[in-house]
Amino acid sequence: MTQLPPVGIGTWENTGPEECAESVRTALEIGYRHVDTAEAYGNEEHVGEGIARTGIDREEVFLATKVHHESTGLGYDDVTETARASLERLGVDYVDLLYVHWPLGNYDPEDTLSAFDDLVAEGVTRHVGVSNFEPRQVETAMDVLDEPLFANQVEMHPLLQQDDLVSHAQEHDYYLVAYSPLARGDVFDVPEVQDVAAKHGVSEAQVSLAWLRSKENVVAIPKATTEDHVADNWASQNLRLDEEDLTAIDGIEREDRHVEYDEAPWNR
Template sequence: MTELPPVGIGTWENTDPEACANAVQTALEMGYRHVDTADIYGNEEHVGEGIERADVDRESFVLASKAHTQATGLTYDAVVETAEQSLDRLGVDALDLFYVHWPTGEYDAEETLPAFDELVADGLIREVGVSNFTPELVEEAMEILDAPLFANQVEMHPLLQQEELVAHAQAHDYYLVAYSPLARGDVFDVPEVSEVADKHGVSEAQVSLAWLRSKDNVVAIPKATSRAHIEDNYASLDLELDEEDVATIDEIEREDRHLDFDAAPWN
């Protein structure tokens, strides 16, 4: 079964061709082993270029993409077509992980999810994921899918701790993949995070990523484009928070969701 490393490279909003390709190449050659993209990001070709440039064996890392209702759609045929197009743009034979990006619009569990099973059976994808799903929607997906549900990708950081989703992922043994794990930079201005960062002599970014890593079944995919930020995020793997550090962050009472709209499944 596929395993997700504790920190991967996210590529959302990284649409500059050279910057995107360079970030992916830099991350892979630094040691990252999880690359996340999506058809709606409009950068799969650039991600593929970075993969091609990197002196890293394709089978050594997890490559993930997503099907979005606003891109090519989430009907059965649209999901299959999206996967095939993603493979072509990325220049690979198979995706290690393929997500339903949002359970909105054309998403219909009974029609959408069997397409993922077909893609697994045909060897075009290895694992099935969902994104932005509530526990109830995850359970519905698990009932319909023949393939095991591998991951649910959601916004998660010290200001949106997602306790219910973490508990659900742990109880049902799937990954919770944290996007925007630095709260789009807001963690740099959180006193509790800064306190822990000062204690260890590291950045707030490293503290946020180490805090996420302290939770069983949780991994993170911070977006970064510069070598300095890619390196700083990767260095979080060397940071071990103690119980007091984790408790300090756990006790943050703010709940700031950056990606929210009326049709989101939690509204």
């Protein structure tokens, strides 16, 4: 199984051309090697520009994007056309990971995922992923795909711990990629996280990311635009939480979602 770098740079809502390109460049020059974007984010061109500015060999960067049900559709032809257009916008010959962004709209496992299998065969993407899938939908995808499922990207942080999805990813050996791993800043106000941060003399962001990293098969893609935040998130890899720390965070009993609406898979 290809190793996914434990911390990546997320780019959702990072749509300013220069800010986006520079945040990606900064992240890669600091040491990041996992970059996440999506067709629906409207920033693939800027992400590609940021990668190009570094001069880092393409093979060293794990690049992921997604196909959305609303902006382009998830029929076979929709997927293949969108994926090829993403490559053009990104300025690359392939992506390392292509996700189904949501199992909604005209998503049909047989039709949609056959396109993903064919895109792997054609070299457009090296791996297939899904996003915002519940375990039952992941299992259907695994049954339909010829290619192994590489990842499921979901919202995950100390206030939404996703225990069932973590267990499922570990059992079936795919990655769980945590988006919004800082709960859009809410982790800074959680007493349990604050206490651990004070104990180690680090930021609450580093605690949240280290907690995620402590779980097998879980990686995080925090969004950051300033050099200080990009560097702070990267430094979380130097933090090792002890059992007392992990127990305190695991014991948080809140469940706060930031991406929520009636049609979401977990509400059906």
